[in-house]
Amino acid sequence: AEEEPVQSGDSSRASVILPARGGEVTIHGVSKSYGQLKVLSDVTLTVPAGSVTTIIGQSGSGKSTLLRSINHLERVDDGFIAIDGELIGYRQNGETLYELKEKDILKRRVEVGMVFQSFNLFPHLTVLENIVEAPVTVRGIPGDRAKAEARELLVRVGLSDKADAYPRQLSGGQQQRVAIARALALKPKVLLFDEPTSALDPELVGEVLDVIKELARSGTTLLIVTHEIGFAREVSDLVVFMEQGRILETGTPEKVLGRPEHPRTAEFLAKVL
Ligand code: ADP
């Protein structure tokens, strides 16, 4: 049987379990094009610290581009994205008003963890090595401490017996839970999930969603792109519907998923539900 996830009330584990404080995400007037294709159009959204926001919308609507922009993997053409009020850059009408240097952007990227559809674990490293790699090399955390914290994270995602396994020896659901532990090891202020269960066999989806639900209760700011509408309804403070690079509707799950105002939201939900 798998171990119970650690409760966030257990203060003996607070160093690992509690998220970094803060984690408010401000997205203001963000636009982004690839050549002639406008992928994000004037996107504005505030994600309060400690809240859970899910982003829904058809394939190609710009959801992944928005997440990558929050993680500073994409440079936006217009507008700004700030974490706890701190900007990476700010452009207006194509003019750069403010921009951090590349090495400072790299430092700030650590504040935002990302979990992808395709786990992306290092195949030649064990589970434990996958988790400690970034804390040791990026954060400069001593190896022994990083390993102790990694073992606590493995308890939290229900994989304490898999520390020495290699990714190929794990199911997709287990690999994705390792990827979540690896993202948490950097103690991000914000955690982004890009369709975290889309590559999984249906019977493995639930175990990954359960880990994300536990994170949602622990107060980490989460932004989740998902097609799992039932999960979105259960876990979200805010649901965002995107189409063609625009936010068409934002609100509580009861409103956006239950009583959508925009006809396009209703059409989308009729297709995926
Ligand atoms: P979603 O995640 O909602 O499916 P994406 O953000 O991945 O949408 O993509 C939005 C649009 O941008 C799509 O039309 C996609 O083909 C295009 N796109 C994404 N990344 C690139 C890129 N690096 N170069 C060119 N076009 C891209």
Ligand code: MG
């Ligand atoms: Mg996508």
